[in-house]
Amino acid sequence: MLPLLKTRVPGPRSRALARQLRRCECRNITFISRHWPVFWERGRGCNVWDADGNRFLDLTAAFGVASLGHNNPRVITAARRQLRKLVHAMGDVHPNELKVRLAGELAALTFGRWAKQSKIQNSRSKTIFANSGSEAVEAALKTALLATGKPGVIAFVGAYHGLTYGALDATAWNFFRAPFHSQLPGFTVHVAPTEAAVRAAFRSARHGIGAVIVEPVAGRGGVLVPPDDFLAMLRRVCDEHRALLIADEIFTGFCRTGRWFAVEHWNVVPDVICVGKAMSNGFPISACVGRADVMDAWPESAGEALHTSTHLGSPLGCAMALAALAEMQRLRLDERAQRLQDRLPGRGLGLMKGVELRDAATCQNVVRGLLRRGILALNGGERGNVLTLTPPLTISERELDFAAGQIRELTELPNR
Numbered sequence: 107m108l109p110l111l112k113t114r115v116p117g118p119r120s121r122a123l124a125r126q127l128r129r130c131e132c133r134n135i136t137f138i139s140r141h142w143p144v145f146w147e148r149g150r151g152c153n154v155w156d157a158d159g160n161r162f163l164d165l166t167a168a169f170g171v172a173s174l175g176h177n178n179p180r181v182i183t184a185a186r187r188q189l190r191k192l193v194h195a196m197g198d199v200h201p202n203e204l205k206v207r208l209a210g211e212l213a214a215l216t217f218g219r220w221a222k223q224s225k226i227q228n229s230r231s232k233t234i235f236a237n238s239g240s241e242a243v244e245a246a247l248k249t250a251l252l253a254t255g256k257p258g259v260i261a262f263v264g265a266y267h268g269l270t271y272g273a274l275d276a277t278a279w280n281f282f283r284a285p286f287h288s289q290l291p292g293f294t295v296h297v298a299p300t301e302a303a304v305r306a307a308f309r310s311a312r313h314g315i316g317a318v319i320v321e322p323v324a325g326r327g328g329v330l331v332p333p334d335d336f337l338a339m340l341r342r343v344c345d346e347h348r349a350l351l352i353a354d355e356i357f358t359g360f361c362r363t364g365r366w367f368a369v370e371h372w373n374v375v376p377d378v379i380c381v382g383k384a385m386s387n388g389f390p391i392s393a394c395v396g397r398a399d400v401m402d403a404w405p406e407s408a409g410e411a412l413h414t415s416t417h418l419g420s421p422l423g424c425a426m427a428l429a430a431l432a433e434m435q436r437l438r439l440d441e442r443a444q445r446l447q448d449r450l451p452g453r454g455l456g457l458m459k460g461v462e463l464r465d466a467a468t469c470q471n472v473v474r475g476l477l478r479r480g481i482l483a484l485n486g487g488e489r490g491n492v493l494t495l496t497p498p499l500t501i502s503e504r505e506l507d508f509a510a511g512q513i514r515e516l517t518e519l520p521n522r
């Protein structure tokens with residue numbers, strides 16, 4: 107068995123750092139209390155060590171990023187190699203070769219694979235790179251307007267698509283929206299995830315709906331798996347109304363749910379897919395990948411891109427992403443996540459699980475209890491009552507069984 111922590115967490119070093127941080131970081135960012143947080147110092151595989159030397163088993167993969175485990179040696183070697191050559195280039199002016207290779211790799215993994223599996227005829231797709239999930243969503247929303255001429259967007263209650271203004275417009279959580287409501291553009295209608303609600307929203311949109319954006323499995327919303335016909339229904343309704351189907355796979359992408367992309371569980375091909383988080387196993391890089399004919403709604407650049415950013419296509423990020431994607435294929439992480447699915451309690455797919463608890467306070471107690479036992483987990487769901495489990499996909503069966511035992515003890519779930 108893995109050892110339980112013997113010391114009190116947060117330890118003295120973490121608490122001192124928290125006091126310092128409180129003085130110099132905006133108070134809204136890092137939650138600080140007597141029990142929270144621990145300051146991470148180093149990581150390897152599924153383990154993280156804090157500033158006091160405590161070792162934790164990570165069931166978060168740090169927001170779903172470290173799917174290959176922390177500091178995966180192959181990704182780190184690729185990063186080191188690239189650091190010696192070139193850290194930064196001019197993404198949309200004088201780019202680096204790795205941007206070409208990564209865009210090609212993403213095309214092959216998404217629309218290229220889907221065409222090979224005969225889900226679609228045309229395999230061609232194009233990419234816009236970005237730095238965060240929110241920005242990839244922004245790129246997808248702009249693409250939808252250019253491709254359809256219709257500004258409206260349908261998103262779902264409970265959806266989380268990020269917090270920059272465009273993405274926040276699509277995010278449904280009142281908590282994030284309310285303080286900024288007066289500055290939100292308001293192009294999104296949020297509907298219940300039913301055919302009737304989606305059709306009604308299409309019918310009543312004054313200026314037309316250009317896109318439906320959906321998380322195939324709602325992640326931050328509490329790991330909600332839709333009914334089996336849901337995504338196929340969205341595909342049908344979007345086709346009828348000439349609207350784009352945007353799959354937000356920022357959380358679910360790259361094997362997390364036991365398939366390369368979660369839409370594959372339902373054999374649905376979106377027009378645009380947004381990816382980020384696990385793509386590089388730790389560098390802030392994301393992408394909006396769309397069918398070539400849809401992406402060609404963007405005009406050819408005549409010297410000034412309509413949508414770009416300083417760090418777009420970072421050589422370091424691309425090098426890490428290329429190494430991460432190769433490693434995911436080598437380790438067949440999709441099959442692994444699928445195989446290990448039942449070792450963690452709760453609902454979900456692959457290694458994306460949510461255990462619904464009575465309320466937020468109960469969930470917080472469990473998260474804190476786990477931290478004291480040396481296990482990192484997060485609460486999720488709009489009500490904060492879902493224990494969310496998204497470990498690195500490289501986690502061992504022994505580690506999973508240990509974690510599952512601790513979770514069952516703390517949540518009083520029956521043993522398997």
Ligand SMILES: Cc1ncc(COP(=O)(O)O)c(C=O)c1O
Nearest residue numbers: 238239240266267268325356357
């Ligand atoms: C489904 C989904 N979309 C978008 C985002 C936003 O990504 P980021 O925090 O990198 O901006 C997240 C983040 O959790 C997410 O889970």
